[in-house]
Amino acid sequence: MTAYDAIVLAGGAAKRLGGADKPGLRVGGRALLDRVLAACADAGSTVVVGGRRPTVRAVTWAREEPHGGGPLAALGAGMRHTSAQYVVVLSADLPFLGADTVRALLAASAPGTGVDGALCTDEGGRDQPLVAVYRAEPLRRELALLAAEHGGLAGLPLRLLTHELTLCRVPAGPLASFDCDTWEDIASARARIREHGTVLDEWITAVKDELGIDLDVDTGLLLDLARDAAHGVARPAAPLTTFLVGYAAGKASGDGGGPEVVAEAARKAAALALRWADETGSP
Structure with a gap:
């Protein structure tokens, strides 16, 4: 994948949200900002x-400068801190933006394509310049020309x-270009998470962020373990067993383990639950 830096625009007055911290x-x-940061986690800076x-x-x-000077002024400020040949530019209010969209933009503007960048279009075909990848050299050039022509970039x-x-x-x-400009948008985004079959993935990601855990989790494996413990032992065994598996994996990961440590601990606990169940009714 093409190396890149990322600029996330998180200013603005959020007037349609009553001045809330969007x-x-x-x-x-x-937080909306954290969701966008997750989509560009591969950025060099x-x-x-x-x-x-x-x-x-x-x-x-x-x-x-000045504060509230608009997206071009913000983009100019961000560019002063980047050094990569490609820059991903995103607004901070995109709850469903994923890394797959960032990768698609990078692929569309990769060296040899002959373009200065790639931007997303929404369902209505409208350009979304704040869901985009730009080559840094032409971006810097045009920002400098605009600043010279207009006496600055503000407004x-x-x-x-x-x-x-x-x-x-x-x-x-x-969904990738869905942005949250109003309270209705926020409510729609919150409802969509719960209505479109992604609630478990969203919940696991939120928990990992809250606990500072950077680890891929095989949700299906853990759910199977919880089922085996609940059915083979007793219902309260399900959460307790998954907790103990997590604790064991955490201790083992100190020795350099990764997702495979969780998988191995889950397999051991699942096998134990099945052996426990097999003893039921045995002479």
């Missing part, structure tokens, strides 16, 4: 342009930038 609003138990706040991973902070619309670049369009799908 990047800090939670969807599925996770990540710059967040906006007010400082706790985040799920380390970032570099920047502020546009300028993004279209002045995108019209000067050769960009590939990538359909975003129904």
Whole structure:
């Protein structure tokens, strides 16, 4: 995959949200900003342009001048902290943006494609310049030209930038470009998590973020273990057994283990639960 830096724009007045701290609003138990940071976790460096706040991973902070100067001013401030040849540019209010969309944008603008970048389009075919990848050299050039022509970048619309670049369009799908501008959008995003069969994945990710755990979890394996413990031993054994498996895996991971440590501990506990069940009714 093409190496890149990321800039996340997390400023703005959020007027349609009554001035609420939009990047800090939670969807599925996770701040909107943290959800976007997860989508660009492979970035060499990540710059967040906006007010400082706790985040799920380390970032570099920047502020546009003047504060509230708009997306081009924020982008210019962020670019001063990047060095990669490609820059992923994202707004901080995209609850369903995933790493797969970032990878698709990078692939569409990879060396040899002859474009200056790639941006997503929403379901209506509208450009989404804050869900995009840009080559750093033409991006810096056009930002400098706009600043020289207009005496700065504050207040300028993004279209002045995108019209000067050769960009590939990538359909975003129904969710990747969904942004939260109103309380209705926030409510819709929160409901969608629970209505579209992803609640377990969302919950596991939220728990890992809350506990500071960076580990792939085989949810199916743990659910099978909980089922075997509940059916073969007793219902209360299910949560207690999965806790003990996690504790054992945590101790073992200190020796350099990874997801395979969890899997091995779960297999051992599941086999024990089956042996326990087999003894029921034995003479």
